[in-house]
Amino acid sequence: MRKRLIAVAAVPWLAAGCGAVNSTVHGYDRYSNPGVAMEPTIRAGQTVDARPVERGRYAPKRGDIVIFRMPAWTGGRDTPQLKRVVAIPGDRIGCCSHPGGVTLNGTVLTERYIKPDARTVPFGPITVPPGRLWLMGDNRYASADSRYHLNDEGHGTVPVSAVVGVVVLD
Numbered sequence: 324m325r326k327r328l329i330a331v332a333a334v335p336w337l338a339a340g341c342g343a344v345n346s347t348v349h350g351y352d353r354y355s356n357p358g359v360a361m362e363p364t365i366r367a368g369q370t371v372d373a374r375p376v377e378r379g380r381y382a383p384k385r386g387d388i389v390i391f392r393m394p395a396w397t398g399g400r401d402t403p404q405l406k407r408v409v410a411i412p413g414d415r416i417g418c419c420s421h422p423g424g425v426t427l428n429g430t431v432l433t434e435r436y437i438k439p440d441a442r443t444v445p446f447g448p449i450t451v452p453p454g455r456l457w458l459m460g461d462n463r464y465a466s467a468d469s470r471y472h473l474n475d476e477g478h479g480t481v482p483v484s485a486v487v488g489v490v491v492l493d
Contacts, residue, residue, distance in 0.1 A: 351375070352488055354390055354403060360460035360468070361388065361405050364436050365490070371405070373488030381486035383411040383456055385427075390488035391458070393481055396472060403487065406468050407436070410457035412483075417447030425459075437461050446470050446479070455480035 351372035359367045365388070373390045381389070387408045394401050410416040410427060418425045424443060425432045434441075441463040451457050458481055460466025469479035 351491065352390070354405065354488075354490075356405055358465075359462050360466035361407070362462045362465075363438060364388070364407075364461045364492070365405065372491045374491055375488050376486050378487070379484045381483050381489070383408060383483055385409065385411055385414075388490035388492070389456075389458070389486045390490065391481055391485040392487055393485050395475060396467070405490065406458035406460055406466070408456050409459045409469075410451045412451050412453045412455060414457070415448050415450045416457050417445075417449065418443050419445050434461075437463060444470060446473060449473075449478060449480075451480055452477075454483050456483055456486075457481075 352375050353370055353372055355370045356365050356367060365371055371388075385408055388405060389408055390403050390405055392401055392403055396404065409425065409432070414428055416425065416427050419442075424441075425434070426448070441461075443459075443463045449457070455477055457469045457479065459468045459470065469481070471479075473479045
């Protein structure tokens with residue numbers, strides 16, 4: 324059984340959506356979710372199982388909740404984070420040129436996994452480059468996700484190779 328200890332971020336918005344690998348059970352890694360970034364889908368404190376993904380082997384799929392490591396997003400720490408894949412390479416994503424929120428390839432997304440009153444700050448439109456993903460938390464008010472990293476090197480996108488697991492929900 325593997326065990327890893329991950330430090331909790333000192334800045335609350337950095338911690339939102341982060342998790343720690345507690346152990347491996349039946350081939351899945353277990354992560355505890357200390358933040359609220361993925362609520363209501365994954366509650367703060369909830370433990371989730373994730374199918375491990377070999378580095379660079381994740382086949383991007385919209386809607387997946389992924390575990391990824393992006394030290395630039397966590398102040399240099401190699402802390403795993405949980406977010407939802409909203410756009411994959413080649414997709415054009417933005418908000419809020421249409422009433423109701425996020426658009427993907429010109430169509431307003433129906434996002435049943437977020438709270439009905441959730442709103443997001445305007446961004447984009449952005450075309451997701453090859454080999455990268457656009458990730459967002461389900462709790463749009465409390466998620467330091469792709470929208471908050473627009474000035475980073477990847478303009479808010481995360482390399483597919485940063486994904487280390489795909490959450491498996493019951």
